[in-house]
Amino acid sequence: MNNFRYKLAQFFAGRTGVDALGRTFTWIALILMLVTMITHSNIAYLLAMACLLYSVWRMFSKNYQKRYTENQLFLSKTVKIRAFFSRLIPNIKNRTARMKYNWNQRKTYAIFKCPSCKQKLRAPRGRGKIQVTCSKCHTQFIKKV
Template identity: 80%
Template sequence: MNNFRYKMAQFFVGRTGVDALGRTVTWAALILMLLTMITHSNIIYLLAMACLGYSFWRMLSKNYQKRYNENQLFLQKTVRIRGFFSRLIPNIRNRFDGLKRDYQQRKVYAIFKCPTCKQKLRAPKGRGKIEVTCSKCHTVFIKKV
């Protein structure tokens, strides 16, 4: 057996470990440290150290019930902001997929406007000169695609 891992596991028995609150505070500490490097601000540095200290202390705390309650409270208070972020990521992905679809369509379809009403129209590319009937005003015109 791996003795070190066993000892580590023993060490963490009955301790809180890393939960959502702990993870957030650790991220906050990392971001604050990054800000310290940019701004050289002592206050931000102290905040970073406080966050880091707090996250370690929480992780090693043996008062599991109390830490659990804190975490639950944290999850309750941040339900809206977490919802915002969990919606934001699929939104970005959808928009990206939309752009990709447009790009793929541009390869297959010629996109042009009706000369009369400026309605956006499209036709499959590579057919040469075609007779187009506008879907909106029914103007018929010749278009090379």
């Protein structure tokens, strides 16, 4: 096993490996494959294969200097696009985290409205009938949770 790892490390030594440009092409290939599955387009399939082959070829390329220059050029040309995506991704992460939080809240808490002021209230589930005091208008009412 160690011998295999050593050989693998030796194989990858001096090769480009995965860089931003290669990763982008892998993503494009995946998206194109999805397009292929939906549209059954031969062109999308060929493009997907081409992108995949290109990213793999980059990974194994021994001309590190040239690949590095290409990657730097790619990075400098895509500054704006990457800034856009890096702003978008935390937004998506935040939103899914909030959705997950709300979902967990719904599982452990009963959420209901105060009958007189419509204030949103919550109480732990599974306690049966409880007396609730509204946090806003202090109306008391009975609620089954």
